[in-house]
Amino acid sequence: MVEYKSSDLDRTFTALSHEVRRSMLARLQQSELRVTELAEPFDMSLNAVSKHIRLLEAANLVTRRVEGRDHWISVNPEPMAQASAWIEAQAKFWSPRLHKLAKLVERKP
Amino acid sequence: MVEYKSSDLDRTFTALSHEVRRSMLARLQQSELRVTELAEPFDMSLNAVSKHIRLLEAANLVTRRVEGRDHWISVNPEPMAQASAWIEAQAKFWSPRLHKLAKLVERKP
DNA sequence: TTTATATTCAACATTATGGTTGAATATAAA
DNA sequence: TTTATATTCAACCATAATGTTGAATATAAA
Numbered sequence: 001m002v003e004y005k006s007s008d009l010d011r012t013f014t015a016l017s018h019e020v021r022r023s024m025l026a027r028l029q030q031s032e033l034r035v036t037e038l039a040e041p042f043d044m045s046l047n048a049v050s051k052h053i054r055l056l057e058a059a060n061l062v063t064r065r066v067e068g069r070d071h072w073i074s075v076n077p078e079p080m081a082q083a084s085a086w087i088e089a090q091a092k093f094w095s096p097r098l099h100k101l102a103k104l105v106e107r108k109p
Numbered sequence: 110m111v112e113y114k115s116s117d118l119d120r121t122f123t124a125l126s127h128e129v130r131r132s133m134l135a136r137l138q139q140s141e142l143r144v145t146e147l148a149e150p151f152d153m154s155l156n157a158v159s160k161h162i163r164l165l166e167a168a169n170l171v172t173r174r175v176e177g178r179d180h181w182i183s184v185n186p187e188p189m190a191q192a193s194a195w196i197e198a199q200a201k202f203w204s205p206r207l208h209k210l211a212k213l214v215e216r217k218p
Numbered sequence: 219t220t221t222a223t224a225t226t227c228a229a230c231a232t233t234a235t236g237g238t239t240g241a242a243t244a245t246a247a248a
Numbered sequence: 249t250t251t252a253t254a255t256t257c258a259a260c261c262a263t264a265a266t267g268t269t270g271a272a273t274a275t276a277a278a
Contacts, residue, residue, distance in 0.1 A: 006128040017122035018236085019115040022195070029202055035255060048237055050256065055235085069245040069254045077203050084196040084211035086131070087189050093138055094186050102193035103212055127266085144225060157267055159226065164265085178224045178275040 004082055008060075012079040015059035020044075021052050025061060028075035035071050113191055117169075121188040124168035129153075130161050134170060137184035144180050 015021055024038050039049035053073060056062045060079050065072040091099055124130055133147050148158035162182060165171045170188050174181040200208055 006131070009131065010126050010128060013122045013126035014235090016192075016196075017119050017126060019119060020236095022115070022118070026199060029199055036253090044236090045238065046255075047239085047257090051236070054256095066255095069243095071255065077200070077207050080196050080199060081203070081207040081211040083125075084193055084200075087125075087193040087196075088212060090135060090138055090189060091186065091193075094190070098186050098190040102190040103197060123265090145223090153266090154268065155225075156227090156269085160266075163226095175225095178273095180225065 008079065009083060009086060011059040012061065012083045015056050015061050016080075016083065018052070020049075021056055024052065024056065025075055025080075028062065028073060032065070032072045032074035035073065038073060117188065118192060118195060120168040121170065121192045124165050124170050125189075125192065127161065129158075130165055133161065133165065134184055134189075137171065137182060141174070141181045141183035144182065147182060 016025075020042060023041070027033060027038070035050060035053060036046070038053065039046050042049060053062065053064075057064060061076055062073050063076055065074070087102065091102060094102070125134075129151060132150070136142060136147070144159060144162060145155070147162065148155050151158060162171065162173075166173060168188060170185055171182050172185055174183070196211065200211060203211070
């Protein structure tokens with residue numbers, strides 16, 4: 001059984017607080033990607049992208065597999081699940097509408 | 110129908126990235142609280158607490174009702190539901206175990 | 219009216235984020 | 249072996265976050 005510290009949640013939420021990193025995580029759900037591939041959609045230096053990846057790595061949201069000169073980045077969803085669980089734990093008194101939104105349950109239009 | 114910008118998610122996740130603010134939100138699920146009451150559990154200046162509240166307010170996670178010299182703070186769960194929904198949208202390829210963790214669904218021990 | 223309480227404002231210091239450029243390193247390709 | 253590619257390291261700058269203390273403001277209580 002893994003223990004979770006509140007500082008882990010700090011790091012997770014911090015990592016999720018930037019659109020660039022969220023967008024990286026979203027792409028990584030499909031497949032692992034190299035640093036250059038991850039950088040491609042963004043209008044910023046490779047170095048900036050490298051730093052975003054380092055922050056994701058520090059939050060344990062991605063892992064890195066070095067293969068020659070290529071670094072393959074893949075997503076680790078566990079901390080996101082923890083973050084989601086924290087939010088759900090707050091939801092005890094929420095309205096059914098918000099509950100459904102949070103859980104992405106389909107509802108009639 | 111309300112529109113959500115990615116910068117809203119930025120602010121929400123940033124606000125959730127500090128243990129003090131998460132703990133405040135958790136207490137506010139039960140009832141609205143005055144600034145001093147919110148501050149009571151923490152070993153920090155009232156000013157620091159005031160700033161945490163201001164950040165939560167900027168993220169629209171709490172609202173403030175001024176009554177005389179007292180400021181009553183209450184939680185607004187909507188942005189948390191949005192944040193949770195973003196995470197759930199990532200969960201397409203997750204294992205059933207992670208899915209259950211994220212949704213806090215009970216499972217056999 | 220005087221005093222105490224609730225809260226914010228202003229100024230300051232420290233650390234973290236987010237970005238840049240130029241150099242270094244390691245590996246692959248010509 | 250030389251050159252190109254993939255990536256990080258180092259130094260720097262600007263801004264945001266996190267905290268402090270002391271003063272200001274507004275309201276309630278004595």
